[in-house]
Amino acid sequence: MKLTAEEVQRVAVLARLRLTREERTELTEQLDHILTYMDKLGELDISEVAPFTHAIESNELREDKVTNQPNTEALLANVPDRDGNFFKVPKIIE
Amino acid sequence: MNLASLAVHDAGDKLRKREISSVELTDAVFERIAATDGRIHAYLTLDREAALDQARRADARLRAQDGASPLLGIPIALKDNFLTQGLRTTAGSRILAEFVPPYDASTVQRLRLAGAVIVGKTNLDEFAMGSSAENSAFFPTRNPWNLKRIPGGSSGGSAAAVAADQCLAALGTDTGGSIRQPAACCGVVGLKPTYGRVSRYGIIAFASSMDQVGPMTKDVRDSALLLQVLAGRDPADSTSANRPVPDYAAALTGAIKGIRVGVPKEYFVSGMQPEVEKAVRDGIHELEKQGAVILDISLPHTEYAVAVYYIVATAEASSNLARYDGMRYGYRAGAKDLIETYMITRDEGFGAEVKRRIMLGTYALSAGYYDAYYSKAQRVRALIKRDFGEAFQSCDLIVTPTAPTTAFKLGEKTQDPLQMYLSDIYTISINLAGLPAVSLPCGFDPEGMPIGMQIIGEHYDEATILRVAHHYEQATEWHKRKPRIEDR
Numbered sequence: 001m002k003l004t005a006e007e008v009q010r011v012a013v014l015a016r017l018r019l020t021r022e023e024r025t026e027l028t029e030q031l032d033h034i035l036t037y038m039d040k041l042g043e044l045d046i047s048e049v050a051p052f053t054h055a056i057e058s059n060e061l062r063e064d065k066v067t068n069q070p071n072t073e074a075l076l077a078n079v080p081d082r083d084g085n086f087f088k089v090p091k092i093i094e
Numbered sequence: 095m096n097l098a099s100l101a102v103h104d105a106g107d108k109l110r111k112r113e114i115s116s117v118e119l120t121d122a123v124f125e126r127i128a129a130t131d132g133r134i135h136a137y138l139t140l141d142r143e144a145a146l147d148q149a150r151r152a153d154a155r156l157r158a159q160d161g162a163s164p165l166l167g168i169p170i171a172l173k174d175n176f177l178t179q180g181l182r183t184t185a186g187s188r189i190l191a192e193f194v195p196p197y198d199a200s201t202v203q204r205l206r207l208a209g210a211v212i213v214g215k216t217n218l219d220e221f222a223m224g225s226s227a228e229n230s231a232f233f234p235t236r237n238p239w240n241l242k243r244i245p246g247g248s249s250g251g252s253a254a255a256v257a258a259d260q261c262l263a264a265l266g267t268d269t270g271g272s273i274r275q276p277a278a279c280c281g282v283v284g285l286k287p288t289y290g291r292v293s294r295y296g297i298i299a300f301a302s303s304m305d306q307v308g309p310m311t312k313d314v315r316d317s318a319l320l321l322q323v324l325a326g327r328d329p330a331d332s333t334s335a336n337r338p339v340p341d342y343a344a345a346l347t348g349a350i351k352g353i354r355v356g357v358p359k360e361y362f363v364s365g366m367q368p369e370v371e372k373a374v375r376d377g378i379h380e381l382e383k384q385g386a387v388i389l390d391i392s393l394p395h396t397e398y399a400v401a402v403y404y405i406v407a408t409a410e411a412s413s414n415l416a417r418y419d420g421m422r423y424g425y426r427a428g429a430k431d432l433i434e435t436y437m438i439t440r441d442e443g444f445g446a447e448v449k450r451r452i453m454l455g456t457y458a459l460s461a462g463y464y465d466a467y468y469s470k471a472q473r474v475r476a477l478i479k480r481d482f483g484e485a486f487q488s489c490d491l492i493v494t495p496t497a498p499t500t501a502f503k504l505g506e507k508t509q510d511p512l513q514m515y516l517s518d519i520y521t522i523s524i525n526l527a528g529l530p531a532v533s534l535p536c537g538f539d540p541e542g543m544p545i546g547m548q549i550i551g552e553h554y555d556e557a558t559i560l561r562v563a564h565h566y567e568q569a570t571e572w573h574k575r576k577p578r579i580e581d582r
Contacts, residue, residue, distance in 0.1 A: 002331050007457075008453070011453055011456050011457045011460060012453065013457050014435075015412060015452050015453060015456040016416075016419070016433070016436040016437050016440055017437060017440050017441055017449055017453070018163060018434075018437035018440070018441035018499060019436050019441070019449075019451065023449075027449075027450065027453060029452060030450060030511055031450070031454060031462070033512060034098075034404065034454060034511065034512055034515075035454075035457075037400075037512055038401045038404070038405060038467065039098075040397070040398055040401050041108060041398060041470050041471065041474055041522070042470075042475070044390060044395075044398065044474060044475040046470065046474060046477070049473040049474075049476055049477060050473070050476060050528075051472035051476060052472045052473070052475040052476040052479060053187070054334065054528075055288075055289040055303065055304075055527065055553075056288070056289060056290050056526020056528055056553055056554075058131065060141060060327070060328050060332055060334070060335075060336050061332070067103050069110075071196070072360070074196040075196065077194065077196065077293070077423055078192075078193055078422070078423035079194075079423060080420060080421075080423075080424070080426035081192075081337050081426065087422055090429070090431060090432040090435050091376075091431070091432065092368070092432055
């Protein structure tokens with residue numbers, strides 16, 4: 001086994017995902033299976049290969065200009081919870 | 095004749111000659127949807143009133159002979175990961191089940207400017223993660239050729255809608271085959287353009303170094319017409335290419351004599367369905383009859399592509415999907431504190447495959463594993479790209495199967511994620527290298543399921559692959575077959 005249930009739990013916290021005990025057990029098994037498949041990559045000598053950066057060089061720069069009109073209502077239209085013109089979120093600072 | 099069964103270019107001719115109106119055409123499409131979608135389930139959201147309004151405006155422009163866009167008055171469906179202003183956009187996820195975007199994707203804007211009629215939003219695997227459309231949080235889509243089979247994925251709703259004549263054409267997105275594999279499964283044409291050819295602005299991000307928008311159509315000419323409208327620089331997407339856009343429809347004509355077609359031996363291996371191999375080999379032979387020169391080539395790192403893809407794509411996905419935290423939009427679970435709110439929101443909002451990929455990607459990027467997985471994968475990705483570069487020294491395009499099998503049965507692969515990932519073996523290398531590729535119908539298996547042939551081109555050379563695909567299509571009848579949708 002490449003993975004333990006504890007490691008899966010550690011990654012779940014990093015990813016901000018709550019997992020039930022059953023999900024954790026199932027994911028440990030599935031991810032282990034997938035990661036074992038990934039071991040294929042170890043067959044290759046890649047010591048001289050530079051990592052991929054772009055499919056094509058096309059990063060185009062532009063002026064950083066504001067083009068959208070301020071529209072508070074449109075931005076707040078999808079908010080789960082609001083207070084006037086503010087996003088209402090759970091308390092962050094103790 | 096059912097107007098909904100027309101190709102875009104045929105309907106466009108009739109609209110411009112005023113033989114039909116866009117309202118008639120749009121009505122025919124909605125009638126067809128009403129008659130068939132209870133069995134196929136291609137659409138998540140329909141926008142009938144707005145569509146008819148757009149059709150009326152298109153008719154006014156047609157009467158005034160204002161604007162010659164080939165898409166003027168044409169009903170088109172959008173995969174539900176294109177942002178549409180004022181029209182619910184879910185990405186097939188519970189976490190966005192109520193999300194109504196405040197703006198249009200750049201590609202949607204381009205369609206609107208061209209006068210297209212937006213029919214509605216089609217089903218997909220959640221966040222475009224899947225190969226069968228079974229990962230939708232809402233319901234699975236059925237293959238119009240056989241309702242017990244998957245339509246492919248992730249753009250399964252778009253492919254099924256085109257095949258079932260529930261629209262004249264559709265847009266999809268393709269990160270590892272999500273346009274081409276469902277196009278093959280449903281017997282339609284699907285084009286993934288070069289990375290950077292079409293703007294990604296307003297597409298719900300999955301893996302940003304590979305995501306690309308493209309058309310799904312009833313024939314090759316229609317793909318050329320749609321690409322013409324979609325392609326080009328967009329200041330809102332810094333990875334969209336600042337390069338001239340050729341006339342794709344004009345490029346369809348012209349000889350293919352002497353064109354060099356590479357056939358990679360690594361794509362014809364055991365495990366593929368024999369009828370798929372035969373149909374694609376027959377397709378290659380047809381190109382040879384038309385004057386193409388067939389060359390055996392090698393893409394030696396092909397066998398590593400699935401491993402590379404599922405590291406790179408999941409790493410990017412884990413980062414892109416971090417934004418779904420329940421704070422500014424989307425679903426939010428009630429919980430006692432901030433961290434718990436995040437964790438429960440994401441647990442309840444995401445489905446199993448999305449969680450699996452977020453976990454895999456987070457693991458591959460986490461301290462201590464980055465070098466072993468992500469960094470290694472990006473190096474092997476460079477080798478895969480180099481393989482194609484070397485192959486294109488000796489050939490002009492590459493022909494392969496689109497998928498190793500025809501559409502499988504619903505539920506057949508849902509229990510084994512790795513088996514599901516392997517249905518993408520022929521399409522993902524192309525995304526890793528950023529190349530353009532088209533899938534088009536090249537036959538049927540004994541069960542009557544369509545088979546797709548994939549034509550891969552050099553960066554930005556959509557014109558050549560469309561030309562060769564068009565020549566093939568002119569010589570064959572596969573694209574003219576229509577599914578007879580069972581009454582069940």
